[in-house]
Amino acid sequence: MSKSTGLHYVLPILAGRLTRFVTRLRGGGSAMPGVVVQKLAPNVMRDVASQLPYGVVFVLGSNGKSTTTNLLSAIMREHGLKVFTNPSGANMPQGIASAMLAETSLTGRMDADIAILEIDEGYGAVIARQLKPQTAVILNLLVDQIYRFGEPDKVAQMFRGIAAEIGSSIVLNRDDNFLGTLGSELEAEGRLAVEYFGVTPEVQASAPHGQVSARDFSGVATTAVRHAVAEVVHADGYDAKIAFAGTVHEVRMPSRGIHYAVDIAAAFTLAARNLGDRFDITKAISAVQTTKTVYGRGEILQVNGVEVEILMLKNLASLQLNLDYLQETPDSVLFAYDESSKDPSWLYAADLSRLDHVDVISGPKGAFVALRLAYEGKDFGVIEPDITKAVQRMLDGPKPKSGRHTFFLDYDQMMATRRYLGYKDLEAGAA
Amino acid sequence: MSIRVLELYPGDLSLNGDVGNRTALVRRMRLAGLDVEELSYSSGGELPESADIVLIGTGSSSAVRAIAADVDRIAPMLRAWSEAGVVIVAAGAGFHLLSTSLRLSATEVFPGAGVFAGSVDSSRKRIITEAFAVESEFGLLIGTENHTSIYTGRPDQKALGRVRNGFGNGDGTEGARVRNSIGTHCHGPFLVLNPAVADSLIEVAAQRAGLEYRPGPEHADLDAVIDLARGILLAKVPA
Structure with a gap:
């Protein structure tokens, strides 16, 4: 793809900026600027995203998207990367476009090394076709928004559709019913590198209601015991222990619970995947421990x-x-x-x-x-x-x-x- | 002497907080001083010899596929109970599984337990009504519907009521009623928001067990809160 973005984006981006300025004066409406830019220059987001040296990462799942996006961003920054991320909850197409627009120069360039984006599952495939993410993490599939999705199986279908648009690798919750099945399918297909994070059976059993993941009735048993790149071996209150590369690390978490520990394991796994040899678990732990909780989440x-x-x-x-x-x-x-x-x-x-x-x-x-x-x-x-x-x-x-x-x-x-x-x-x- | 409440497939058919139907009945019975025994049944298990109230709830189509064969296995007992006057409350997928046949797609049709005389086509587009309202002999029923089905009752099969707001069976009627068995698309869950139905069913079950059900002041307190919640949905029903 041509990197000669540039002049032809000046007008659309200016128009978006103007909309952003006006809607903010009126107090709100953060998605509107995105609508304007998308209309004037539908490829601007793809071109902006394609320039990022570490590409685009999608953070998906019923719960924990904002928290994991926040943790992952902190880890990447600790490793010296400039991170672009969408504000918590702005995870639908126009909200993402608006957020990107705010960080894009008039000539269509973004001063960042990586984009880490939490993505709504209902729009994930559409956004993926536009932004061409190389990697994604799916945190969980819970009984969620039945009023919108009808049944969890529909969401599983959506995740399948999004996975089909991912470029090179995906990181999944090993212990989630539906995601275990998705992992088996993706491994069989062989196109993506598939890696897992998880909790030990003991940790899972000690959680009063486990991870509350939705039941998958498809009958495909995931009997294979899979390796988890990062595995929660202990989670109690604010304290977690996470095994990574053969060593158990203690982590003081910004908030409580098995779900928080799982989000951290997910962030470690994805960061290690993306940074390769540059990944330093000590930096990652330090980043997690000094991260503030996302507003309203603990x-x-x-x-x-x-x-x-x-x-x-x-x-x-x-x-x-x-x-x-x-x-x-x-x-x-x-x-x-x-x-x-x-x-x-x-x-x-x-x-x-x-x-x-x-x-x-x-x-x-x-x-x-x-x-x-x-x-x-x-x-x-x-x-x-x-x-x-x-x-x-x-x-x-x-x-x-x-x-x-x-x-x-x-x-x-x-x-x-x-x-x-x-x-x-x-x-x-x-x- | 206690009243036995049996919940069928609680681990499979529980997509919409269906345990709430049990919660509502058990709470009302205990407040009235009745002894209650709570039982459950899952695939491959053994049904108890008797039950006074049987509950079966909503679920995904994959859950229906997973348990359809087992429902077929226990169908004779469910039919016998219904015919004998046992109270059965079946919501959503549970209602469909207790009809005579259930179509999930162009190629998949499962036999139902035959408690209700009607067939279900559950391969239609999804219908979601936040304030699902039905006129019935119990008064105005309110709740939420969220399903992909059309229910076609046999002409002699009585409906639970007429739809005031929503889709129901697809022909202006909603649900089915035979002896003391009720099938419905209403959740929220159904009995939680519709105490008139809950009381009527408890009364029947108690009577059959030789007991008397008499709601008291604590029921009235509970009903005042129910009215607040009902009011939120009723306000959304177009006049």
Whole structure:
């Protein structure tokens, strides 16, 4: 492909920049600039991506995309690479185009060595055809967004379609039901180098609900015991031990749980794959340990001398794993459920035994959470649909003995809560 | 004397929090002071000799393929129970597996257990209705539907109700009802949001077991919260 990008992109990129400027003045709309550029110059993204010396990496999976993208970016930076990445959650075509546009010069060049992008599974194949990623990691296939996808098997199909667009290698969760099957298929096909990360059977068995991965009924048993490049041999609270190249390394994690440890193992495996001999596990561990959590994913905010921990609850797996790795029964709990979470059925599959009560329920669909707790016979204080009022109510209440409020928040409530508590970095971020 | 609630294939048919149907029934019965015994059945296992309430839930087409042969194996017992008046609540794929035949694709047709007299074509395009509403003898039922099927009941097969908002069986009716067995596309789960159905079924099951079911003030408290949740979906039903 010609590297003589250049003048013919000046106008489209200017138009996109202008749109970006205008939409930001109006406060939001980060996908719009991407729409404009894509319309004016459909190949601009492909050409920009093709110049990156370490290419494009896709981070895929039902849960953990933002966290893993963040970890992987930190690891690559620690190794001296300039990393371009999309802001958490901006993982659909226009959001990615907008994010890339913000970092692209008028002549269609990006000052980066590698692009590490979290990608929505529904759009993955389309985005892959445009950006031609060489490598990808798939973290898990969970029961997620049934309202959007119908059944997990559909998502497995999507991952197959995305894998077909990847250039050279793919890194998979060895212990995920569907991804194990996908790995067997890709190995048989022989086009891609396939590598795995995983957890030991002991770690898997010690997790109260495992990794909550969706069941694959296809009947293809993955009996082969596969090698995992990075394997979690211990995960307890913030402490993990990960085996890599014959040595077990201790890692103090930014957040808790087997799911976090698995994301780290995924990042190690992919970084080692991409950097080859340049990969240094000591640098990778140091990067992980000094990384801040992605906002809202086990993030702890300081508010007037009290801690507020934000845990996301986008689906059964995220709620269950976050519950399973609570350090103690939380004494001050806010739980919010969003309008965009269409079907609350999954709440009934959750094991809520780690909660003994909820203080305030919020969000437009908070009543579904209240009902779930009512069937469990658990007290839920009040329902305050307005999230900022609900947050204020928590802060006005008695100071928790533990010194910490625990907020289980859906995506929109998480954003609103951070904003309300004065964490405005999202608005000022790279979007 | 206790009421035996039997959940069929809970590990296979549980795509939409289907355990919630058991949760709803068991909670209401225990609040009324009834003894409840919770049982489950999985492929290759042995059915208990008797059950008062049988539940079977929603699942993916791959799950249906995995258990269809086993459903066929236990079909005579399920039919006998239904004919004897045992309460059966079948949702989504569970409803389809208890019909007379189930088509998954152009080339795949599975025999159903024959509890409900109707055939299912589950190879259609996906239908998703967030606020699925059905007029029925139990009042207005509300929940969510998410399936790829058309159910064609035999003319003498009574439906659960008429669709007010959504797709249901595909012909304006929704679900099926025979003696004390109910089949539906409604989840959310179904009984969690529709206490009138839950109470009616418990009453039948209790009566058959020689017990009395009398909801009390704690049921009223629970129902007040149910109304809040129902209200969210009812507000989305076009007038």
